[in-house]
Amino acid sequence: MLQLFxxxxxxxxxxxxxxxxxxxxxxxxxxxxxxxxxxQRLAELVRSVQEARCNTAAPARWSQIHLTTASRLMVPQTYR
Known part of the structure; x- marks a missing residue:
């Protein structure tokens, strides 16, 4: 009975x-x-990586986030 409640x-x-x-x-x-x-900041980071000005590790260092997080943020919005 208690289980039912x-x-x-x-x-x-x-x-x-x-x-x-x-x-x-x-x-x-x-x-x-x-x-x-x-x-706006995310778009700037993605654009810098796409234009080959830096690799994915650089935005991770600038933003003090883990490399995996930076890589995940670089995935186009349509895939999230």
Whole structure:
């Protein structure tokens, strides 16, 4: 009997979470952590790598982020 109440409560929590996330998306807010880069700064970093002025490691050093994070940020927006 207690398990039944536990499962019911868990389902209610999941439903409230889904509704909250959906409402946030409608209001233009997303979940997760904000990017450390503004869209302008990110575009500048991507452009410098694409124009072969520097490799991916250089923006990582400038921004004090991990190389993997810099590489992931260099992926075109359409693939995210």
């Amino acid at each position: 536990g499962e019911f409560e868990w389902e209610m929590i999941r439903e409230r979470t889904r509704v909250g996330l959906k409402t946030a998306r409608v209001q233009g807010q997303g979940g997760g952590r904000q990017s450390i880069f503004s869209s």
